[in-house]
Amino acid sequence: MRLLWSLLPLVPTVLSQATNGSESLIWGAYRPNLYFGLRPRIPQSLMTGLIWFGTQDYQSFGKARHACDQGDGLNGYSWTTYDARDGGVQVLKDGPNNIKVTTELLKIPGGEHGGSWAARIKGEPLDVDRPSRTSFIFYAGLEGLGGLDMETDENENGIDGEVEFSGNSPELDEFTIRIVDGPDNEAVTTGSQAAAFADRIGKTHFGGYRVPAGNIWQAKEFILQDVLQHAKAILPAYQSNPGSYPDPSYVLQLSNDALSGSNLFAVQKSFDGKFQFDVLFESKSAKQKLSSTVLDEGIPALAEAYRVRFQSVFPVPESSEQESLQEFSQAITSNLIGGVGYFYGQSIVDPGFSYEWDEDDGPAESDEEGGKKVKKGARLTEPRELLTATPSRSFFPRGFYWDEGFHLLHIGEWDNDLSLEILKDWIDLIDENGWVGREQILGEEARSKVPEQFWTQVPSFANPPTLTMAVTAYIRRLKAAHGPSEQDLGMDMGLGGSQVPLRAASSPGSRYLEDPELGLSFLKSIYAPLQRHYEWFRRTQRGQLKQYGRKARSRTEAYRWRGRSEQHVLTSGMDDYPRGPPHAGELHLDLISWMGLFSRTMKEIAEYVGEEEDRVFYEGIEKAITDNIDDLHWNEKEQMYCDVSVDDDDESYYVCHRGYLSLFPLALSELPSDSPHVGAILDLIYDPKHLWSPYGLRSLSASHPEFGQGENYWKGPIWIQMNYMTLGALHTKYAAEPGPYREKAQKIYKELRQNIVDNEWVRTGYVWEQYDPLTGEGKRSHPFTGWTSLVTLILSEKY
Ligand SMILES: *[C@@H]1O[C@H](CO)[C@@H](O)[C@H](O)[C@H]1NC(C)=O
Numbered sequence: 001m002r003l004l005w006s007l008l009p010l011v012p013t014v015l016s017q018a019t020n021g022s023e024s025l026i027w028g029a030y031r032p033n034l035y036f037g038l039r040p041r042i043p044q045s046l047m048t049g050l051i052w053f054g055t056q057d058y059q060s061f062g063k064a065r066h067a068c069d070q071g072d073g074l075n076g077y078s079w080t081t082y083d084a085r086d087g088g089v090q091v092l093k094d095g096p097n098n099i100k101v102t103t104e105l106l107k108i109p110g111g112e113h114g115g116s117w118a119a120r121i122k123g124e125p126l127d128v129d130r131p132s133r134t135s136f137i138f139y140a141g142l143e144g145l146g147g148l149d150m151e152t153d154e155n156e157n158g159i160d161g162e163v164e165f166s167g168n169s170p171e172l173d174e175f176t177i178r179i180v181d182g183p184d185n186e187a188v189t190t191g192s193q194a195a196a197f198a199d200r201i202g203k204t205h206f207g208g209y210r211v212p213a214g215n216i217w218q219a220k221e222f223i224l225q226d227v228l229q230h231a232k233a234i235l236p237a238y239q240s241n242p243g244s245y246p247d248p249s250y251v252l253q254l255s256n257d258a259l260s261g262s263n264l265f266a267v268q269k270s271f272d273g274k275f276q277f278d279v280l281f282e283s284k285s286a287k288q289k290l291s292s293t294v295l296d297e298g299i300p301a302l303a304e305a306y307r308v309r310f311q312s313v314f315p316v317p318e319s320s321e322q323e324s325l326q327e328f329s330q331a332i333t334s335n336l337i338g339g340v341g342y343f344y345g346q347s348i349v350d351p352g353f354s355y356e357w358d359e360d361d362g363p364a365e366s367d368e369e370g371g372k373k374v375k376k377g378a379r380l381t382e383p384r385e386l387l388t389a390t391p392s393r394s395f396f397p398r399g400f401y402w403d404e405g406f407h408l409l410h411i412g413e414w415d416n417d418l419s420l421e422i423l424k425d426w427i428d429l430i431d432e433n434g435w436v437g438r439e440q441i442l443g444e445e446a447r448s449k450v451p452e453q454f455w456t457q458v459p460s461f462a463n464p465p466t467l468t469m470a471v472t473a474y475i476r477r478l479k480a481a482h483g484p485s486e487q488d489l490g491m492d493m494g495l496g497g498s499q500v501p502l503r504a505a506s507s508p509g510s511r512y513l514e515d516p517e518l519g520l521s522f523l524k525s526i527y528a529p530l531q532r533h534y535e536w537f538r539r540t541q542r543g544q545l546k547q548y549g550r551k552a553r554s555r556t557e558a559y560r561w562r563g564r565s566e567q568h569v570l571t572s573g574m575d576d577y578p579r580g581p582p583h584a585g586e587l588h589l590d591l592i593s594w595m596g597l598f599s600r601t602m603k604e605i606a607e608y609v610g611e612e613e614d615r616v617f618y619e620g621i622e623k624a625i626t627d628n629i630d631d632l633h634w635n636e637k638e639q640m641y642c643d644v645s646v647d648d649d650d651e652s653y654y655v656c657h658r659g660y661l662s663l664f665p666l667a668l669s670e671l672p673s674d675s676p677h678v679g680a681i682l683d684l685i686y687d688p689k690h691l692w693s694p695y696g697l698r699s700l701s702a703s704h705p706e707f708g709q710g711e712n713y714w715k716g717p718i719w720i721q722m723n724y725m726t727l728g729a730l731h732t733k734y735a736a737e738p739g740p741y742r743e744k745a746q747k748i749y750k751e752l753r754q755n756i757v758d759n760e761w762v763r764t765g766y767v768w769e770q771y772d773p774l775t776g777e778g779k780r781s782h783p784f785t786g787w788t789s790l791v792t793l794i795l796s797e798k799y
Helices: 002-007 059-063 216-238 293-313 322-338 356-361 401-414 416-428 443-447 467-481 516-540 589-609 612-633 660-667 676-686 720-734 742-757 787-795
Strands: 046-054 077-083 087-094 099-108 116-124 133-142 147-150 163-169 173-181 205-209 264-272 275-283 341-345 384-388 643-646 652-655
Touching: 046 059, 046 099, 046 216, 077 293, 077 322, 087 293, 087 322, 099 293, 116 133, 116 293, 133 147, 133 163, 133 216, 133 275, 147 264, 205 216, 216 264, 216 443, 264 275, 293 322, 322 401, 322 787, 341 443, 384 416, 401 416, 401 467, 401 720, 401 787, 416 467, 416 516, 467 516, 467 589, 516 589, 589 612, 589 660, 612 643, 660 676, 660 720, 676 720, 676 742, 720 742, 720 787, 742 787
Parallel strands: none
Antiparallel strands: 046 133, 077 087, 087 099, 099 116, 116 275, 133 264, 147 163, 163 173, 173 275, 205 264, 341 384, 643 652
């Protein structure tokens, strides 16, 4: 993709070899909660965004588009091309306003401050036979130190031609922003009262505002308030005869007034039909003047280079649908990477909180400060930063621990080093006790999207340790790029990785693969915090064995999720999946299986960084866990793995609910391929009365009394990440290794993969959070290009 820059002779093509490539990740569409919002990966800095509304009537102003919102009724929006280093193309179909909007971003390296970029916003009617009248506002606001000024002369009627701003900040240094019209824009000229507004028609309008520190994220309120004030000053003159109201496009305008000392500026353009305008951000140290030509040439080149590379990294199987599947796969991958956000701010934790069945554990460790107990109650933490993918740009625009490991498996195949930058940010959140909050709601903007009862994180609560999958996948990619073949290494991990075609030499996306020294130093840098994290799990989520006289080969390895309520085990990630009643003596099958995976990851990383004693230690625990999964959780009578709890006589009993939970020992490759229990799990998977459906595996057996009941979140609906995990275990282990169940595993793998691929995404134009277990229809949030985008890895068989 770097070839692109040969088109632009002025751009330096060789980046300094001394860097690790992260400088090409400074700018991005890192405000994925917005339809289009660019910012740098800098805590307090420049934030930009796009607002638009229809001007066919006055009501549409009340539905101005800014933050992604299912309620806006868009007929789909997705990046169709997006590379974190180079930029991309997003298509948004706004049916209610009859406009197809395309946003293009081109990143242009150069200088010492994160480079420059050019963005093009263009639109065309979805239906050419209907009116398509719209007004677009682009804004830029500065948080923190520095300044922003309007260079173009102000005019109370608006501006003809280009609008220029200059600014500076400590990290970005000096920069300019120019907003330039496309060649063929048309304004509404024939609306009611055109003559009265002739001076303002076709001009670019603007506003400048002084926004208190920390509030730029609320730019939309300041800007639309200005439009509203302007309209309120005009409309009363027409009140006596409502039939004479002017056309909305003449009235819903910015004030053309910029206060001195403004730190937020807005620029507005109104159109009739097709339109185009560009925003050019020039970093002064890059010493290069941009023009619209850079987009004319750069975007088609970027889109073509992306398509070609995509075909080689994520090939789609040959079929009559190949082309549309390829397009679909490219869009979900692009929207996953275009959904990566940068967040900065405080979060809320309550170290003293615990449920009654967790109370024996004593207070959370961070509860002790200088020997004295800290009061219960929620409090704000220090501000933290996080680059993270997001499950859904509309519903869940923030970091989720449980989802992130899956996101990184996918991102790592496309841009290894981007996945490491994200992983590193998450690892940096591991506190001194080894804890990470399962939801990262950093700052006011992120909090504004979350119901208040979910704001607080508790430092004794866990979440499935999926980040370990990203570590394992990276080690596997490193070995594939350098070491001997996988067979020589006797690798038997169940998740992640496969041979990656490297980018052109020294491309910023794979430096940590090309340079084994860099790879080793990265793994060393995350080893200690990961160890802390691992020990935190073993210490705080331990299950009880001897208190209930439980017999098992290992006397230590048993686990229980803390922080469950009567109805939910949110910490397990499978919120309302049926479990027993809460009890301090419960043992959770999914958690012990995750701990098996975590031990295996620690073993691999210890081996890679040369910590032999540690390696032996982790291997021992892994073995103890495998033993105890059988000793504690296998129910011979039911022929399945189950949770365990304790009754009123303090006797242990099995809590068995057929569904995703029962799959964990297999899905995480904990069972040897010749274990007789593999056969039983495969039977459960393949039985249409239980988990098997033509659309993928159901979360709960269709024969279970609670199937489809209550909230019905994890009581039947099909989740793609669990299907992916199961497919991965089948493909890399149970269908690959010789054994009594191999043929059956192969058959199930093939059919399950086909069922997932055949589902209805192409038809609806969205991917969904989950799918109906009886009809396959999409359910809940959409677009949901978080772990549902794993379909790309399923298509290209990368596990
Ligand atoms: C790359 O270098 C930057 C700057 O030194 C650093 O902040 C970042 O963590 C490094 N990336 C990784 C993956 O280690």
